[in-house]
Amino acid sequence: MITGVHSLIYSTRPEKDRNFLLNILKLPNVDVGNGRLIFGLPPSEISIHSSTKNNIQEIYFMCEDINHFIKEMAKLKIMCSPIKDQGWGIISKLTLPGGGKISIYQPRHARPPQMKIKTSSKKKAVSKSKNSAIHKK
Numbered sequence: 001m002i003t004g005v006h007s008l009i010y011s012t013r014p015e016k017d018r019n020f021l022l023n024i025l026k027l028p029n030v031d032v033g034n035g036r037l038i039f040g041l042p043p044s045e046i047s048i049h050s051s052t053k054n055n056i057q058e059i060y061f062m063c064e065d066i067n068h069f070i071k072e073m074a075k076l077k078i079m080c081s082p083i084k085d086q087g088w089g090i091i092s093k094l095t096l097p098g099g100g101k102i103s104i105y106q107p108r109h110a111r112p113p114q115m116k117i118k119t120s121s122k123k124k125a126v127s128k129s130k131n132s133a134i135h136k137k
Contacts, residue, residue, distance in 0.1 A: 003117050005044055007059055013098030020097050024076060043114045059102060066090050066106040080104070 011017045018037050021027050027039040042062075063069045070080045070092060081093040081101075091105040 002115070005046070006038075007041075009059065009096075009100065009102070011096065011098040011100055016097035017100065020078075024073075024078065045112055060091075061094070061102060061104045062107055063104060064106065066092060066104065069104060069106075 009017065015035075018035075021039050022029060022037065027041065029037040029039045031037055066083060070083070073080050073094065078097075079095040081095075083090055083092050086105075088109045089105040089107045091103055093101045094104050095101055
């Protein structure tokens with residue numbers, strides 16, 4: 001039924017943030033036209049938390065070693081907030097070049113197995129526009 005998740009990051013300086021995902025995090029991507037890139041992500045997970053309001057979502061990048069990640073970002077002059085131990089994980093906030101913040105954490109909680117995607121037996125034709133090209137770093 002579900003085959004993936006498409007997350008959005010809104011930015012007042014989208015080109016700077018796209019360049020960060022492309023050149024610093026080196027995420028694979030596809031150009032869907034007009035310089036708009038869609039980035040591939042590693043396996044993901046989702047959870048539901050209690051709240052007094054609906055329509056609140058957050059994005060957290062996960063890493064294996066947050067201390068190493070922050071040191072690598074510091075070498076590139078990318079700011080991260082001080083590390084906080086939350087019990088379930090060790091967390092920091094990374095400041096994107098566009099000024100927004102993304103949480104990054106080293107999980108300590110159990111991780112679910114990755115969902116298996118069932119594909120139909122029929123192969124679907126995929127059309128590529130002239131402006132579309134896959135970029136892998």
